[in-house]
Amino acid sequence: MAAIKATTALSLIVVALLINAAAAATYTNHTVGGDAGWFFNSATNQTSADYNAWAANRTFSLGDYLIFNTNTNQTVIQTYNKTTYDSCITDDSLDTDTFQYDGGSNHFGDADIVSVPLTLEGTQYYFSDADDGEQCQHGMAFQINVTHGVGLPPSLNQPPPPPYAPPPGAADEGQSPPITVATSSPNGGKRNSGASLGWLGLVVFLVSLSFLH
């Protein structure tokens, strides 16, 4: 009996790991501008890439990241407001729809990697508001359309996922051993393995839930 339970537990672990690996592979990190990165040359007024052309060939989904390889001469502004985007500056922008991301450095010209998670579906805009909007006016700007894809991973889910709920399948289908909730332990070792099976079942259940979103 113990051997059978151990085998079941092992296969549940394998299933959970496989599902996790598959889920991780479904999210993409998009390096903005490809190898050219996110740079503006103020001596020539030129961007290092054509960002709207770069974005046009890609599919962006919830849970993906935009990775800006840049330095602190450029900024990374995200907005959901087309008026703000078209203006190229953030002076009148609202805190609720416009966000500045930074890589943590305050020194002009320092190398910077800025990671922006995509957490809302629909059209959103990016630009650099540096040099009073001049960079943006010369092409440091692009828009993307974020699709649902497989939905947000739990790590980016906002608000946080609801608290623990018993897995519905376990009791009805009678395939998994019942989850022991007793606080006293009449036969210690047995209860332990039952509890860990229940936990693994929950993991598999939550992981498969994330596929349904």
Ligand SMILES: *[C@@H]1O[C@H](CO)[C@@H](O)[C@H](O)[C@H]1NC(C)=O
């Ligand atoms: C994507 O970028 C995020 C944020 O920098 C990072 O946590 C994650 O590991 C990256 N994923 C891959 C597959 O590179």
Ligand SMILES: *[C@@H]1O[C@H](CO)[C@@H](O)[C@H](O)[C@H]1NC(C)=O
């Ligand atoms: C860059 O553009 C600004 C206007 O945005 C202009 O004043 C400046 O002369 C331009 N510089 C070059 C090198 O073209």
Ligand SMILES: *[C@@H]1O[C@H](CO)[C@@H](O)[C@H](O)[C@H]1NC(C)=O
């Ligand atoms: C977008 O993809 C098409 C077809 O794959 C290709 O011809 C075009 O050059 C690509 N454009 C960019 C900007 O990469």
Ligand SMILES: *[C@@H]1O[C@H](CO)[C@@H](O)[C@H](O)[C@H]1NC(C)=O
């Ligand atoms: C967009 O931002 C402008 C300020 O740049 C603000 O006046 C306007 O109300 C915002 N639009 C929406 C739909 O929030």
Ligand SMILES: *[C@@H]1O[C@H](CO)[C@@H](O)[C@H](O)[C@H]1NC(C)=O
């Ligand atoms: C950043 O901008 C300053 C001022 O325009 C310029 O002197 C410097 O070369 C730039 N640094 C980089 C790495 O582009």
Ligand SMILES: *[C@@H]1O[C@H](CO)[C@@H](O)[C@H](O)[C@H]1NC(C)=O
């Ligand atoms: C964004 O993508 C969704 C799904 O593909 C589509 O229904 C929607 O029309 C697109 N929105 C824009 C503004 O392109």
